[in-house]
Amino acid sequence: MYSEHEYIETVVGEWDNKWDKIKNLSLRKTIVLYMIISLIISFYLSALIMRIATTVQNDIWWKYVDQEEYFEMAEGDGRRYLPDVPRPHSYEMKEFDYHVSEICDFLQTFTVLIVSVAGSIIAVFLFYKHKLKCPIEELELASQQVGRNNLDFHITYENEDEMGRLCKEFERMRGQLAENNQQLWKMLEEEKALRAAIAHDIRSPLSVLEGYQEMLSEYLPKKEINMEQALEMVNESKKQIERMDIFVETMRKMSSLDARELVAEEITSKQLEIDIRAEMNVFEKKFGKLYKLKCSETAEKFSGDKEVILEVIENLLSNAFRYAKTKVEMEVFLTSSELQIRIKDDGVGFTIDKQKATELFLSAKCERQFETFRNGHVYQQIVL
Secondary structure, X not given: OOOHHHHHHHHHHHHHHHHHHHHOOOHHHHHHHHHHHHHHHHHHHHHHHHHHHHXXXXXXXXXXXXXXXXXXXHHXXXXXXXXXXXXXXXXXXXXXXXXXXXXHXXXXXXXXXXXXXXXXXXXXHHHHHHHHHHHHHHHHHHHHXXXXXXXXXXXXXXXXXXXXXXXXXXXXXXXHHHHHHHHHHHHHHHHHHHHHHHXXXXXXXXXXXXXXXXXXXXXXXXXXXXXXXXXXXXXXXXXXXXXXXXXXXXXXXXXXXXHOOOOOEEEEHHHHHHHHHHHHHHHHHHHOOEEEEEEOOXXXXXXEOHHHHHHHHHHHHHHHHHHOOOEEEEEEEEOOOOEEEEEEXXXXXXXXXXXXXXXXXXXXXXXXXXXXXXXXXXXXXXXX
């Protein structure tokens, strides 16, 4: 048995479900429902108006009827019903009664047509108000927002009819446009980062070349270096030029920073030590600061893109030598599965939020890339 409160809640819930079903009817079914209700109401209203008009008209005519003659006629020949009240002539009636009688004639003739048309118009207006007005206004406002390139809005119309589905499709389109805008913005940011990467990474080979040129210009006239050393510097310069050519060609083919194609090759610790030491010699001469290189000796070989690795090392060394006070230390650990490069300098360094440490070309007062301040020394580390 249900309590009174539970019964009321059950009834209210059933009515809510029915109302939701009515709200979610299709546009075609809804307009048919509105027209049927309108015609039913119009039929009963027309019948009521016609009945009232007939009663009023009979009351007016009754004033001008000879009542004794009327009842004699009604009782004659054994009749058991009252005959219609005879219509008096227009000249017999007063002007007001005549006009009222004519209005009643008009209502009896055209009430059905007038009330049906009025009911249909009202049904159309109600249909528009309840089914079309809200979604149309939302779509209109949404279109204006899209026209202003503002996609930070949502369409809230949630009925399950055709207009509801149209609003959901518009909302889906808005979401897709917003996502496309984000992707476009991301592409623009990547292109910006790509241009910065080109300018940043091409600086290190240029610095190496500049260092060789300064050494040659300074030592050759004084004959402080022999021909073998000079040729070695020239060969190293050629390598840097070749690396710049490869780098520029790679950048030309790239559409984003993540699109660079890596070419893996076997790298030994000895080979890597020779390449790094050659670069550190140049940086030592250019910046006038000491360096210390420690490279673990192992027979294992690491598989990776040598050009990318050397570019990273050059960037780290360039930063370290540029901001070190007197000395730069570098440690290299190589295994078959991992290559660790750690660079330490005695510069001032800076502290930074860990979440921001991986941002591209992150800079502070001293424009460093990867720094961790430890005991007055600056460490730069990357794992490949």
